[in-house]
Amino acid sequence: MAQDFRFHHLAIIARSYEETVSWYCKHFGFAVAQEWSAPDMLPGARMCYLRKGDFHMEIIGDGEKAGEHAVAADPKQEYQITGYRHFALEVDDVDAAVAALAADGVPAFFPPTDLDIVGVRAALVRDPDGNAVELIQWR
Structure with missing residues (x-):
């Protein structure tokens, strides 16, 4: 039997749990759906699922980190770095949202x-x- 793969969530490792959770809730209307910790996996970290409609994000913040991730200096460089680069939120009017x-x-x-x-x-x-968070509007 073929598996039906469905999107569940994306995860972001944040320097500051509170700042990141607050930012996504304030600017994009996410709400905290569930919070937990996993001290054996990442001591001192706090974790949650943020939810907006059917879309979930996992925020993993605080705790010990091994380093920073690469942030592109300009938009063209953003697409020259291998790996996860952004997720997109659809809006009715990109200019108004920006x-x-x-x-x-x-x-x-x-x-x-x-x-x-x-x-x-x-x-x-x-x-x-x-x-990066992309705001996208179909034309």
């Missing part, structure tokens, strides 16, 4: 741009640890 986030202190590092090859308008912002 303006609202900028007014709230979250500037776009890749401004609203038409990507005609895929029929979208998109922009990128960064969370407190430099992780």
Whole structure:
């Protein structure tokens, strides 16, 4: 029997649990669905699932870390680094979403741009640890 693979969550390792959880809840409307710790796996860390609709994010924060992850210096470099680069949130109006986030202190590092090859308008912002979040609007 073939397996049916369904998306469950993505995980972010955060320097500050409180700051990261607060940022995603404030700017994108996520809510904490469940919190826990796993002292045998990562002493001192706090963990949670954030949820918005059917979309879940796992935030793992505080505790000991081995180092920082690579953050691209500019948007073009963002696509030249191997590995996870961003996740996307669909919006009705990218320009309005970027303006609202900028007014709230979250500037776009890749401004609203038409990507005609895929029929979208998109922009990128960064969370407190430099992780990219794409805002995407179908045209």
